[in-house]
Amino acid sequence: MSRRLEALLAVAACAGAWALMRWVVYPTFQLGDLRVYSHTARLIDAGLVPYRDFDLEYPPAAAGLFWAAFHLPGGFQLAFSMVMLACLAATALGGLAAARRLGLDGPRRGLVVGVIALSPLLLGPLVETRYDLVLSALVAWLLWAILAERWWAAWALLAVATAAKLVPVALLPALLVLHGRRAGWRPAAIGAVASVAAAAATILPFAVIAPSGTWRLFAYHLERPLQIESSGSAALLAWIRVTGGHLRQVQSFGSENLAGGATGAVATLMSLLAAILVVAIAWSLWRRALDPDWREAAVSALAATMVALVVSGKVLSPQYLCWLLPVVLLVPGRRGLAAAIVTAVALGVTQAIFPTLYGELVDDFDPLPVALLGLRNAMLVAVLVLVWPHSPRPAERRALVRQSA
Numbered sequence: 001m002s003r004r005l006e007a008l009l010a011v012a013a014c015a016g017a018w019a020l021m022r023w024v025v026y027p028t029f030q031l032g033d034l035r036v037y038s039h040t041a042r043l044i045d046a047g048l049v050p051y052r053d054f055d056l057e058y059p060p061a062a063a064g065l066f067w068a069a070f071h072l073p074g075g076f077q078l079a080f081s082m083v084m085l086a087c088l089a090a091t092a093l094g095g096l097a098a099a100r101r102l103g104l105d106g107p108r109r110g111l112v113v114g115v116i117a118l119s120p121l122l123l124g125p126l127v128e129t130r131y132d133l134v135l136s137a138l139v140a141w142l143l144w145a146i147l148a149e150r151w152w153a154a155w156a157l158l159a160v161a162t163a164a165k166l167v168p169v170a171l172l173p174a175l176l177v178l179h180g181r182r183a184g185w186r187p188a189a190i191g192a193v194a195s196v197a198a199a200a201a202t203i204l205p206f207a208v209i210a211p212s213g214t215w216r217l218f219a220y221h222l223e224r225p226l227q228i229e230s231s232g233s234a235a236l237l238a239w240i241r242v243t244g245g246h247l248r249q250v251q252s253f254g255s256e257n258l259a260g261g262a263t264g265a266v267a268t269l270m271s272l273l274a275a276i277l278v279v280a281i282a283w284s285l286w287r288r289a290l291d292p293d294w295r296e297a298a299v300s301a302l303a304a305t306m307v308a309l310v311v312s313g314k315v316l317s318p319q320y321l322c323w324l325l326p327v328v329l330l331v332p333g334r335r336g337l338a339a340a341i342v343t344a345v346a347l348g349v350t351q352a353i354f355p356t357l358y359g360e361l362v363d364d365f366d367p368l369p370v371a372l373l374g375l376r377n378a379m380l381v382a383v384l385v386l387v388w389p390h391s392p393r394p395a396e397r398r399a400l401v402r403q404s405a
Contacts, residue, residue: 159196233266234373353376
């Protein structure tokens, strides 16, 4: 199959699944975060400045996206949905390009595109009411740039992704190690500094005119408590089911959170764990960046980093599973195939929790949603184990050396 035909089929699959999701399977539109997005755009249109005249939990690049979608024809709901569809298609195309760089065969490329295209049906309509598919698309093409050793493109994409969502800054250690080990530490350091400076430049003007308001953007995320769907919350909910302990649900920071007991300590431990995992992944990549199979190691490292951020975060909103597309699906070998299958199932289980059983979860801590939550988060931990960059066995290493000779 030609590359052009394969790309056209990928886009068609995304569009078809999106149409089924929006107008057939889930015809009742859910506003989700669109109220916040459209309200932000209206305030900007009225001449108000984010962080100075009103608080905003999203970075300036995200506010720019909301404002641009607000001015597209067709109304904000439809326009934003079409923007997210474009991001889904871009994710599929980036996944295809990366898969070809990895040398994945047709069936594996089909699996990558298939899971990405079906993700709106597996995860539900929240994919069109949050902007996390922007991150999926940018990371997909960031991965392609790394595999093609187009380092400046990779640093530029990392800057854009960080400016839009902040979270991708956690990919910087892995990218720095890859670039430094393969092309020299001086260009790697220049790329890292330039990427951070470019992302910071989107925030700097607001920090100058409204330092306290801009700081609240970061304080908001630093101060968030343990959200009810996070791995830490799932463990605590399972614990009180067994021991009969007491926790209470509180609504704050735009989410349902847990309070009481050891929730504060668990939230701190989860943040510490996230930092440790990011550093450990970069270290494992250091050892393999010069191996003949360095591309496979790079994919595993980026996939593991994204999964680690989801698994160990204080907040695990259902749309965060979009972050796993397509990096987890691209991990080669049997481990990667298993991770792709588990990820697809986890998307479906997530939809069973939210919105289907979400009321029972947050109001009464019912056994069924608590069990499903524990299952989903255990599956994500399994995905992290499967995609973790591992050193090949001696026999595998000798075969790789012979192939590269």
